[in-house]
Amino acid sequence: MLQFPSPYDKTPPEKIKIVRPSPDSLDSTIANRCIGSLIGLAIGDALGAGVEFCSREDLVKKPVEDMKTGGTWNLKAGQWTDDTSMSLCLASSLITQKDFNLYDQMVRYKWWYKHGFLSSTGRCFDIGNATRMSLEEFQRRQNVLKKDRKLRVDLEVDQLPLDVIKKHKFDVFCGSPGSAGNGGLMRLAPVPLFFYQVPTLAVEYSGQSARLTHGDVRAVDACRYYGALIAAVVRGESKEQLLNDKFYDDHKLWFGTKPLDASIMEVASGSYKQPKGYDDGIRGGGFVVQSLRAALWAFWSTETFEDGVINAVNLGSDTDTTAAIYGQLAGAYYGYSSIPEKWIKKLYARDLIVCIAEWLQALSYSKNVETASSQGASATQMEPNDELERFDDN
Numbered sequence: 001m002l003q004f005p006s007p008y009d010k011t012p013p014e015k016i017k018i019v020r021p022s023p024d025s026l027d028s029t030i031a032n033r034c035i036g037s038l039i040g041l042a043i044g045d046a047l048g049a050g051v052e053f054c055s056r057e058d059l060v061k062k063p064v065e066d067m068k069t070g071g072t073w074n075l076k077a078g079q080w081t082d083d084t085s086m087s088l089c090l091a092s093s094l095i096t097q098k099d100f101n102l103y104d105q106m107v108r109y110k111w112w113y114k115h116g117f118l119s120s121t122g123r124c125f126d127i128g129n130a131t132r133m134s135l136e137e138f139q140r141r142q143n144v145l146k147k148d149r150k151l152r153v154d155l156e157v158d159q160l161p162l163d164v165i166k167k168h169k170f171d172v173f174c175g176s177p178g179s180a181g182n183g184g185l186m187r188l189a190p191v192p193l194f195f196y197q198v199p200t201l202a203v204e205y206s207g208q209s210a211r212l213t214h215g216d217v218r219a220v221d222a223c224r225y226y227g228a229l230i231a232a233v234v235r236g237e238s239k240e241q242l243l244n245d246k247f248y249d250d251h252k253l254w255f256g257t258k259p260l261d262a263s264i265m266e267v268a269s270g271s272y273k274q275p276k277g278y279d280d281g282i283r284g285g286g287f288v289v290q291s292l293r294a295a296l297w298a299f300w301s302t303e304t305f306e307d308g309v310i311n312a313v314n315l316g317s318d319t320d321t322t323a324a325i326y327g328q329l330a331g332a333y334y335g336y337s338s339i340p341e342k343w344i345k346k347l348y349a350r351d352l353i354v355c356i357a358e359w360l361q362a363l364s365y366s367k368n369v370e371t372a373s374s375q376g377a378s379a380t381q382m383e384p385n386d387e388l389e390r391f392d393d394n
């Protein structure tokens with residue numbers, strides 16, 4: 001089993017010891033999609049990182065075509081930002097807990113924020129406002145819990161089992177009601193990759209994963225819809241099915257009794273199909289509805305991973321996140337084998353990301369709980385895994 005080091009060890013992701021799942025536990029077609037999704041996210045992030053906050057006008061004059069050293073965060077070519085770090089934190093929780101444990105997900109995000117866990121530079125150098133405020137609130141709630149349980153060190157409260165967390169009625173949802181940024185969507189992929197076999201859970205948990213840090217229904221529903229799309233890709237649906245204006249109607253059972261918010265339904269009904277892109281109002285900003293439209297536009301208007309990711313970045317503004325969101329879906333759809341080798345070679349900690357994606361597939365949730373409504377779907381439906389995570393020194 002792949003084990004993650006303690007956040008206090010400050011092990012760089014490239015140095016984490018890789019233990020791959022046995023080939024017998026992998027389906028090569030599905031694995032190609034899962035790896036494509038996570039690598040696609042990281043490549044989009046790395047391509048956009050150097051020009052984050054640059055305007056569309058600047059990028060029209062000098063478009064991004066490759067990974068470069070320097071730029072906004074002064075990163076080396078191939079290094080990635082918060083989008084990939086948080087996504088790897090989420091994936092590390094799913095595969096070590098073998099469970100959808102929202103408390104543990106927040107703990108890992110906090111490790112990234114406070115200790116640089118799974119950061120490409122060893123520290124958290126960029127964080128969205130909503131995410132930062134939510135993690136500060138989470139820490140505050142944890143401090144109350146720590147006092148209540150008379151615990152001495154943070155790691156003890158971080159590793160409390162889920163039943164104890166539930167007994168204390170600990171509220172893990174730390175997002176403010178008005179937070180409608182793209183911070184949940186940028187890290188989403190591990191959830192639908194892990195739950196693709198049970199789409200009702202993939203959709204419900206995609207929404208919950210966003211609600212940890214973003215309380216607005218648009219942030220939650222963007223993730224429910226995009227989670228459904230990623231699950232559909234992994235399940236082998238065609239581009240025509242994915243981009244059908246009736247996608248929601250065709251997959252209504254996946255969404256249970258909660259319809260999508262009108263703003264997301266409008267996107268799902270095809271509002272991103274704008275032939276002139278930026279000139280038709282497609283924008284790469286931080287508002288989740290904007291990002292969702294932009295990522296889908298890039299996927300809809302191109303035929304290859306490469307063309308779409310470049311177009312997503314060159315919209316400007318929140319370049320890395322637009323491209324990371326695009327990369328999750330397009331990478332799964334075109335598959336790992338279709339992503340340009342020149343970028344895969346440059347990508348920081350590529351072997352670790354591939355290995356994590358393989359574990360997501362090898363351990364993907366497969367219990368037959370399709371009869372449960374998505375309303376009723378909750379972490380309690382899954383077998384509790386009370387075992388504390390054991391760190392090793394790798």
Ligand SMILES: [Mg+2]
Nearest residue numbers: 081082083320
């Ligand atoms: Mg970023």
